[in-house]
Structures are given as C-alpha cells and as structure tokens.
Amino acid sequence: MKTTWINSAYALELINIIRDSYTLRPDGNLSYKIETTFYLDPLFGLIKHSHDLDEETLYSTLKEAIEKCYKKDKITNTNNLTIEFDKACHLKATKKEEYRIITQINIKNIYLLPTITINNCRISFHNSIPKKYQAARDKTLLSHEDRKLKNQENYTFVCITTSATNTEHAVNNATGALSCARAIFQIGFKKNRQLLAQSSEYEYPTNSIIQCGQVHTLHYISGKSVRGECWMNPSFRNDQALTLRSPQKTIDNLKSKIALLKKCLYLPHLFSALNNYVDATDRKDPELRFMKLWSTLERLTMTHESATLIKRASFFFQDRALHQAILESLRTSRNNHIHGGHPPINIELKNYHLCSFIEHLLNFFIINPFKYSTTEELKNLISLPTQSKNLKTQISMLKTVQKFIGESKH
Known part of the structure; x- marks a missing residue:
C-alpha cells in the first residue's frame, strides 16, 4: 500500500511551514530553524502507511525524505515526499x-x-x-x-x-x-x-x-x-x-x-487487538487499565462512535438490551473519567465486564466460523440491525456463533 496522508490539507499546511524553515547552505548541506521539530512530529502523525518498521526508524526516514526533496526542488511537488518516504522504507526493510x-x-x-x-x-x-x-x-x-x-x-x-x-x-x-x-x-x-x-x-x-x-x-x-x-x-x-x-x-x-x-487473512487487525488487550491487562493501575480496555474494545469493533460500539459489542448476546445497558454505563463512566476527572466507582468490576466483551470478540475473530477474509465482512456482521423482523435470522446465526464462543475454559 502506498503511503498517503490521513488529511491531505493539514499535511500540506505543515509541509509549507516546514519548507519555509529549511535553508540550503552554499556547501550543499541543510540548516533549519529549531521550531521545525514542532511541525515534523504532527506531520508524522498524519502519515498512513503499511511499513513494518519501528516508529523511530519511520520518523527519521520521514526527515530524510523531507531533506532529500528539499535539496531536489524545495518540495515543490509534495507528492514526491511520500514517494521518497516509501522508497527509503522499502530499502531499509530489505536490510534486515x-x-x-x-x-x-x-x-x-x-x-x-x-x-x-x-x-x-x-x-x-x-x-x-x-x-x-x-x-x-x-x-x-x-x-x-x-x-x-x-x-x-x-x-x-x-x-x-x-x-x-x-x-x-x-x-x-x-x-x-x-x-x-x-x-x-x-x-x-x-x-x-x-x-x-x-x-x-x-x-x-x-x-x-x-x-x-x-x-x-x-x-x-x-x-x-x-x-x-x-x-x-x-x-x-x-x-x-x-x-x-x-x-x-x-x-x-x-x-x-x-x-x-496462520490462516487468518485479517491478521494485522487481530494482532493489534491482541497486543492492545495484553497491554491493558498488564497495567497495575486499574483506572489506566479501564481506559486501555475501552480503547481495545474500540479497536476490535472498528469504531470510536459510542452508539456503534455498543451495538457491535453486544452482537454476541441474545439479551442485547441488557448488555447494551451495561456497555452504555461503562461508556458513561469512561467519559466522566476523561472529561470530568471523576474516577469510576467499582473499577475492578467494570474492568471485568470489559474483559468479558473483549474476549468474546477475540474468540470469534480468531475462530472465524464464517471464514471471513476481511475486517469489512466482520464489521458488517456485528453491525446487523436488531429490529424484531430480523430476530429469527439473527438468533439462528447467534446460535452458531455461541457454539464457538461458548467453548469451555481451562
């Protein structure tokens, strides 16, 4: 996948400021104003890529690409920046x-x-x-x-x-x-x-x-x-x-x-979610664990929109209204904590609820009983409507799902 910008207009704004911060010296080397670093970091945050490199290497590679493009034509063609970035990343990836x-x-x-x-x-x-x-x-x-x-x-x-x-x-x-x-x-x-x-x-x-x-x-x-x-x-x-x-x-x-x-065709999404889950459960502070568990649930359900998250995370339960009520309560506690600075009461119980929802999703995504090949197919499944006219079809599918997610623990 070619590197793109999450928001091209914002990226262009930052590139223009960065360009004006550079100077090409007579000896062919570059100098730049000290405040340039304040704009390089947000520009890096706007990159959308698929390179399997660590963040430090990717950040330094972006700086190298900027300097190369500036020496070439003072970044008059901003498309060349992502092209040079991809070239450099591919080259570094081959030297392992x-x-x-x-x-x-x-x-x-x-x-x-x-x-x-x-x-x-x-x-x-x-x-x-x-x-x-x-x-x-x-x-x-x-x-x-x-x-x-x-x-x-x-x-x-x-x-x-x-x-x-x-x-x-x-x-x-x-x-x-x-x-x-x-x-x-x-x-x-x-x-x-x-x-x-x-x-x-x-x-x-x-x-x-x-x-x-x-x-x-x-x-x-x-x-x-x-x-x-x-x-x-x-x-x-x-x-x-x-x-x-x-x-x-x-x-x-x-x-x-x-x-x-090994058979999973949407492994990057699943790998990321599994890592997020362990990162959350590793946290000693239960309040921080709560925040990271909610973030893991957002990643699994592929949304930051609360109503959509609640709908998707409750898909695996026939008593959806009950589990949606629990999720809505968890969402409210999370928002009050973030925006109001009010630590949630019964934090360990809340974490226990979140882990339950997360593990249901992880189990289903790993087992993949319907042999889906993309996250889009998963998203469509757990986004099914809940109107009564669709319940018979959904209950039949839920019984199949539960056969997999209800496996005995050990």
Missing part, C-alpha cells in the same frame, strides 16, 4: 538482520510448551536458559548492577527469533509476538473469582495471567550479546511461577489458536 531475544514468562519451568511462529517471529520455550546465550545474558545482567537485574526463579525461558532493521525494531517485533501468545493464554484461561477476597482485584480478576520476567536481552544468532543491551519490563510484578491446572488443555488451546492465526 536476524536477532534473538531472550526473556522469561511466569509459567513454571516444568512443561514442554510447543515452539510457535507468530507474525514471522519464531518463539521457543525452555525450562532452562539455552547454554548458547547464558554467558552473554549473565554478563549483561551483571553490567547493570545498579538495576539489580536477575533471572526469575522457576520461570520458563523464552527465545524469540526475528529479522529486523535495528535493535529497537527487533525488540518491538519480539515482544509484540510474545504479547500475542500471552493474549491467547489469557483468553483461554478460566478466570476464577474469589468471592471472599479482601481486595476487589481478586474478586474480579483482570490482571495478565502470563507475565514477562524482569528483563529482555538481545543477542546475535551466534549467542553473543548485541552491545550488552537489555530492555526492562515496566509491568514486572515478580509473582511466583505459575502452575498450570490443565497443562495439556492449555498446550492444545495454544496450538489450535496459533494454527487458526
């Missing part, structure tokens, strides 16, 4: 190197979890760190003594192989793929409510069940560390390693869902 990221997850290291591939990342699970990477990882952790980094006891090690243009791109790819796997675990587990718990966090559990360890280290295929770099996990909670209640069911569920993802 293979990396391996070593990290941990809080599943107890006694299971034989399968090797999986998600979004071109190969993920393998190990009950102990592969010897090839142990020395380099240990050295990296020791070199950051002030951070008190260490491997978590009894956690499963994860090795993620990815091709990337740079280290940031590699880590983004790897953690994104692992987040997708964690989301599959999350929606497959039964959420046990502890009715006598002193904290509502346990009465209405919405935390990430499968969590990452404290630190990710980056390696070459040889095992050598990449410049001794490491990335901290901002959501690290240092919980005890998790014992699976039904290991084989968990493993079978992971395998089947990964197999379905």
Whole structure:
C-alpha cells in the first residue's frame, strides 16, 4: 500500500511551514530553524502507511525524505515526499538482520510448551536458559548492577527469533509476538473469582495471567550479546511461577489458536487487538487499565462512535438490551473519567465486564466460523440491525456463533 496522508490539507499546511524553515547552505548541506521539530512530529502523525518498521526508524526516514526533496526542488511537488518516504522504507526493510531475544514468562519451568511462529517471529520455550546465550545474558545482567537485574526463579525461558532493521525494531517485533501468545493464554484461561477476597482485584480478576520476567536481552544468532543491551519490563510484578491446572488443555488451546492465526487473512487487525488487550491487562493501575480496555474494545469493533460500539459489542448476546445497558454505563463512566476527572466507582468490576466483551470478540475473530477474509465482512456482521423482523435470522446465526464462543475454559 502506498503511503498517503490521513488529511491531505493539514499535511500540506505543515509541509509549507516546514519548507519555509529549511535553508540550503552554499556547501550543499541543510540548516533549519529549531521550531521545525514542532511541525515534523504532527506531520508524522498524519502519515498512513503499511511499513513494518519501528516508529523511530519511520520518523527519521520521514526527515530524510523531507531533506532529500528539499535539496531536489524545495518540495515543490509534495507528492514526491511520500514517494521518497516509501522508497527509503522499502530499502531499509530489505536490510534486515536476524536477532534473538531472550526473556522469561511466569509459567513454571516444568512443561514442554510447543515452539510457535507468530507474525514471522519464531518463539521457543525452555525450562532452562539455552547454554548458547547464558554467558552473554549473565554478563549483561551483571553490567547493570545498579538495576539489580536477575533471572526469575522457576520461570520458563523464552527465545524469540526475528529479522529486523535495528535493535529497537527487533525488540518491538519480539515482544509484540510474545504479547500475542500471552493474549491467547489469557483468553483461554478460566478466570476464577474469589468471592471472599479482601481486595476487589481478586474478586474480579483482570490482571495478565502470563507475565514477562524482569528483563529482555538481545543477542546475535551466534549467542553473543548485541552491545550488552537489555530492555526492562515496566509491568514486572515478580509473582511466583505459575502452575498450570490443565497443562495439556492449555498446550492444545495454544496450538489450535496459533494454527487458526496462520490462516487468518485479517491478521494485522487481530494482532493489534491482541497486543492492545495484553497491554491493558498488564497495567497495575486499574483506572489506566479501564481506559486501555475501552480503547481495545474500540479497536476490535472498528469504531470510536459510542452508539456503534455498543451495538457491535453486544452482537454476541441474545439479551442485547441488557448488555447494551451495561456497555452504555461503562461508556458513561469512561467519559466522566476523561472529561470530568471523576474516577469510576467499582473499577475492578467494570474492568471485568470489559474483559468479558473483549474476549468474546477475540474468540470469534480468531475462530472465524464464517471464514471471513476481511475486517469489512466482520464489521458488517456485528453491525446487523436488531429490529424484531430480523430476530429469527439473527438468533439462528447467534446460535452458531455461541457454539464457538461458548467453548469451555481451562
């Protein structure tokens, strides 16, 4: 897909200001006014593209494209800007190197979890760190003594192989793929409510069940560390390693869902939603989690318009009026929080409701019982009208849907 502008008129306005900020010096180099950066950032925010590169690389590539076009003709033809941007991105995408990221997850290291591939990342699970990477990882952790980094006891090690243009791109790819796997675990587990718990966090559990360890280290295929770099996990909670209640069911569920993802023709949408869901459940602050869960629901239903969101998210329930009432209440709480600064009451319960709606949608999108190939088809389905004359047809379809979304949890 060619790069375009979300709003061409606004983009042109910013380009004109940026153009006037540049000067071509006699030596052929460019200089620009310091306030140019205030306009480069919003211009970058207006780009619509499909390049698989990290944000930092994309931003620097846009700056390079602007400078090249300015040197050529002072950006007299603004169409050349997106053309040069695409050329540079395609070139950088071809110059990829293979990396391996070593990290941990809080599943107890006694299971034989399968090797999986998600979004071109190969993920393998190990009950102990592969010897090839142990020395380099240990050295990296020791070199950051002030951070008190260490491997978590009894956690499963994860090795993620990815091709990337740079280290940031590699880590983004790897953690994104692992987040997708964690989301599959999350929606497959039964959420046990502890009715006598002193904290509502346990009465209405919405935390990430499968969590990452404290630190990710980056390696070459040889095992050598990449410049001794490491990335901290901002959501690290240092919980005890998790014992699976039904290991084989968990493993079978992971395998089947990964197999379905491989067939998915709208994977970018689904991959993004799975990542958003885990990012929300990773958040320690329940109010922030509430906001991010609502954002995930917006992404899944493909709308920011509240009435449309409520209609689509309630599609999977025969008692739609009841679930629409719940969603309307959640929407009101969210708006009061954003616009009025009023933190929602019973926040954990609200998060529990949101997770329920999200997991219904995710399950349906992954299983895809009607073999849809586009998000437009999904959108049309969950946008079906609710007038009484259509109920018989819809109930028949809902029964088919429920056969899939009502699978037993484990």
